[in-house]
Amino acid sequence: MRDITFGQYYPSGSITHRLDPRLKILLVATYITMVFYVPDFWGYGIVAFFVIVATILSKVPIKSVLRSIRPIIFLVAFTSIITILFYSSVDSMPDWEWWIFKIYKQSLYTAGYMACRLILLVLGPALLTLTTTPVELTDGLEWWLSPFKLVKLPVHTLTLIMSIALRFIPTLIEETGKIINAQKARCADFDSKNIIKKAKSMLPVLIPLFVSSFRRGDELADALDSRCYNGAKGRTRMKQLRFGLKDLIAFLFLAVFFVAILNLSYHWIWIK
């Protein structure tokens, strides 16, 4: 449980941390688009290079970044196996055959391709939350969403809710651990293989967690009120977002990267 790194900020004061959050959000959004656009492993090489450079610059331990993959390992393994076993092709003969399964070389390629896509998809946003404080993140997001204020969308409130959610992730994870231990001490069985039994066994954890989340919400509301919270009206900010030289360089880097990937898909420029 404690290994969940999503939404956990890792302070190190590096260049990746200090980039303008608006730019970082743009970077990650583009990055995700790229991951879907990439046609082959060469493209993934470029995308991986991008995320590796950003990780090295961030001084966040590689381990913490990689840990963000852990929750999806099962998904990756599952999709890979399914792809390999049930891939079928009419054009070519299977390369290996075993019992009812026909295995094609092409399926191995596709499985690897999908695994790369899933893993890279998670790494980018994980690095974003590791290197960007929730307040920066919400400020950046609020800036991007500000056009929606014209249609009366409560952008500020929505982004505040998001930052509070991020703030409470570690607290709730800790609390879940405590409740699980308390129920285990009363001989609760969480290791049952039976899925229905397993779901049922989570009730003694989920109910107290819900109750306490509501209690926390109540208390937090009082704390917000006590600190004169009144929505976006008349609100100022301690930290100003600044787009500086480093941001410009990062932006150019991104542009080159973007062109390189698109080139892989559309072959604008032929490299021989």
Added chain:
Amino acid sequence: MTICLSFGHYIVIEFNNVSFAYLGAVTPVLYNLSLSIEEGSFVALCGHNGSGKSTIARLCNGLLMPDKGQVLVQGNSTLDKRKLFEIRKTVGLVFQNPDNQTVATIVEDDVAFGPENIGIPRAEIRERVDWALQVVGMTEYAKGTHTRLSGGQKQRVAIASILALKPRVIVLDESTSMLDPKGRDEVLKVVQQLNREHGMTVIMITHFMEEAHLADRIVVLNKGKIVLDGGKEIFDYKDILVDAGLELPPYANIASSLGLTGINDEKNLVDKLSSSLKAQNSNQYVVKKNSQHYISNETTDTLKPVIVAAKDLTYTYSPKSSFAKVALDSIDISINEGDFLGIVGHTGSGKTTFVGHLNALIKMQYGQLVVCGLDLSSKFDFKSLRSQVGMVFQYPEYQLFDETVAKDIAFGPKNIKLEQKEIEQRVKESIHLVGLDFDTIANKSPFELSGGQKRRVALAGVIAMRPKILVLDEPTAGLDPKGKTEILDLIVNIKHYCQTVIMISHNMDEVAKYCNRVALFSSSKLLQVSSPKELFKQTQLLQSLRLDIPSSIRIASKLIEMGIDLPIDILSVEQLIEQLKLI
């Protein structure tokens, strides 16, 4: 009662005949209450759980509105919506739970939240944040994340967040009740400094009399009414305090039992006692240091069978990684059947990790551990172990989940697959054991009970397994004095059934009074296991670990220093009073 008017003359908060009832409640929490708070004063507001203290805090800044009467802050009524922000800027509230009052992950962002809300210009917010963090001594953590702070540090940040709004009054709603002694000291220091050096008005809501003692004025509430209001002389009214569910601070308890009046602190008591005793015995007075020993009936019976035996027990969190942290360092201990073992030591000293081993919530890494005849270093039956080692965590009421009290208590027995009849029998028995009435409570939802009742139900849920060992992690945390005594008395009673009790506690008075053996943990090591007498004799050791010394021993040893002939091993205030009466 006289109102202490020695401080400022300006009234900053005024309650005029305020009545308040929560929605749907039949009886009001506050009834016709009037109270004035002078600028610059330090007021302690005391009362049992449910006496209306927290309601008063929330009425002070308009989080709640009075049903009748009015609350004036600098002359503005909280009912006036236009003045609400003015009032909230003037009166800052710090709440109980350190985790539930922070908005932002980063410390300085959280402190900036208030001033940002009221539209302070950017440069000034920065100044205010830096200033507020400096006042509470948290400057070096400005860019740190909230989760990595200790409870005391979190509460200091919460205070800074309020200070950044530059209030004139700061209200602390039981803000120390969830902290360990170190955290509590940190917070109290900051609060005292705010009052003395910055002239801030402080209203401290508490049920710890040691804390109330720091204030210039103490207001005691009982069932929504003010029953005492004054300086330290209110400690002369023992009966009224006890009736309000409170207790006297130990020195005042001794003074009142010996019929001494006008004593306002521990030093004062020691001086008075020693001078009067010396005068009384001036002729035949002989200095006989520590000659006599208080004979206690608590002795360790080593003939009883060993129920927990640990040898070389060692545990490391995230081993092999760069974050590796040794939590237990070769622990050797044997606990006998019938022991009431106290476990003391600072937060992070390894206490919780050790007890987590006893029912295998923490998987053993190294060493030997035998609990109730099961060898935990080899294969064993988890359910058998966990039904024999009952564990009550801190704030156990947060684990309640079922529709009815009876069903919730039956959760454990059901898990060990007992027969329906047996389960019913045990539910009845354990409800009775925790001092509740089966017929009135069994079919209620646990969520509609009072805080104290919930804790009892949670305790019942553990003892329904009929454990041989009952492990309790700070069972009295967050309770008022009356609730504390009740729970401890219950535990003594339950001990007749489950024989062995292990209790983690920060409260040395409790440990001295109830335990027959004490294990002292420090930096992952078990320093010693001894009787409370032997442990608390070593005042220097305890002071070097910055642990408290039971008040009875603290006062007795001061008296001994003054040349009074007293045994050193007096373990409770009652015993000390008894001894002093003899002289």
